[in-house]
Amino acid sequence: MIMGFTVLALVFFSEDFKTMGNNIDFETILPKAINEFAYVGLAGILLAGLLAAFMSTFAATVNAAQAYLVNDVFLKYIHTKASSKAQIQASYIISVLVVIVSTIIGLYLDNINSILQWIVSALYGGYIAANVLKWHWWRFNGNGFFWGMLSGIIAAMLAPLFFPDILPLYYFPILMCISLIGCIAGTLLSKPTEDKILIDFYIRIRPWGFWGPVIRKAQAQHPDLKQNTNFRRDMFNIIIGIIWQCSLTLIPMYIVIQQGFPLVTSILTLGITSLILKKNWYDKMSIEEKEYDAFMKKNF
Numbered sequence: 001m002i003m004g005f006t007v008l009a010l011v012f013f014s015e016d017f018k019t020m021g022n023n024i025d026f027e028t029i030l031p032k033a034i035n036e037f038a039y040v041g042l043a044g045i046l047l048a049g050l051l052a053a054f055m056s057t058f059a060a061t062v063n064a065a066q067a068y069l070v071n072d073v074f075l076k077y078i079h080t081k082a083s084s085k086a087q088i089q090a091s092y093i094i095s096v097l098v099v100i101v102s103t104i105i106g107l108y109l110d111n112i113n114s115i116l117q118w119i120v121s122a123l124y125g126g127y128i129a130a131n132v133l134k135w136h137w138w139r140f141n142g143n144g145f146f147w148g149m150l151s152g153i154i155a156a157m158l159a160p161l162f163f164p165d166i167l168p169l170y171y172f173p174i175l176m177c178i179s180l181i182g183c184i185a186g187t188l189l190s191k192p193t194e195d196k197i198l199i200d201f202y203i204r205i206r207p208w209g210f211w212g213p214v215i216r217k218a219q220a221q222h223p224d225l226k227q228n229t230n231f232r233r234d235m236f237n238i239i240i241g242i243i244w245q246c247s248l249t250l251i252p253m254y255i256v257i258q259q260g261f262p263l264v265t266s267i268l269t270l271g272i273t274s275l276i277l278k279k280n281w282y283d284k285m286s287i288e289e290k291e292y293d294a295f296m297k298k299n300f
Contacts, residue, residue: 002030002050003249004256009033058102066094125175126152129183136209138202140183141193147186152179206292208234222299226291237281244273 009029034043074090075082082090109115130148133140155178159171192198199218202211206228219225247270254263 002046004253005033005037005046006030007253007257008037012036062095062098065098066091069094125172126154126156126179129176129180133183133187135205135207136211138198138209138211138214139192140187141190143190144183144185144187148179148183151182152176155179222295224295224298226295233280233284237277240273240276240280244270244277247273 006029009032013029013032034046038046070087070091074094075087079086079090126149129152130145133148134145152175155175156171159175160168163171195214195217198214199221202214202218203222203225208228208231215225215227219227247266250266251263251270254260254266
């Protein structure tokens with residue numbers, strides 16, 4: 001629905017945008033559309049929904065920050081023998097500090113659009129490599145994750161200083177390569193994770209990818225362990241899932257702008273992709289869960 005209101009704003013306020021030239025304030029588009037096209041009750045519901053979306057996203061960020069900082073910094077380097085009470089107190093303090101620092105940063109930003117472009121286009125380039133390798137490469141470890149993330153974040157912070165006139169989107173492949181180099185270097189220059197941990201992880205998660213040495217050791221201990229060979233099926237389901245999600249997003253947009261034929265085709269697409277996902281993902285996932293439960297009961 002938000003997409004629909006944005007489209008309405010782009011259409012009906014196009015003359016205003018032309019007069020603004022390069023000084024368009026993108027943050028005013030949606031509020032203007034809601035004020036112009038939404039009734040009083042609906043406007044309240046929309047604003048409540050937007051606030052709820054913001055609160056859920058920000059709450060998740062705050063919770064993640066205090067979890068990372070307490071477990072990975074406070075307990076590891078500052079107070080290794082902290083009691084449960086001390087950990088809870090530290091998490092409260094960190095949560096408050098994250099909110100305060102975030103608010104201060106927000107006050108000094110020129111506009112939200114610029115920081116979002118940097119986060120989505122640039123910062124993700126330094127984020128993806130580590131978060132993909134951790135599932136699909138057996139040799140990858142905590143050091144690789146740390147150095148991959150650190151090199152990617154530092155590169156993302158420095159890129160706007162060296163290339164101020166380049167759109168952050170173009171940083172993405174460069175930053176991803178830098179992060180990937182950091183991941184590989186940090187991993188290969190440190191000790192591998194213990195076999196016991198890797199075998200236990202593979203048995204419980206069954207990821208596909210470069211897990212050959214771990215699979216052989218796991219199958220030596222558990223001959224009835226089946227290797228995950230569902231790469232093609234998973235990739236197919238991801239493509240179908242993207243189409244499914246796009247259809248789900250487009251339907252309310254077409255309702256708002258009253259486009260009948262695209263609305264019907266989007267609903268049909270949603271129905272077809274839902275059936276495919278049920279047959280090729282949900283149903284098979286249930287079968288695999290039963291096989292997994294039977295294997296775990298037999299071996300553990």
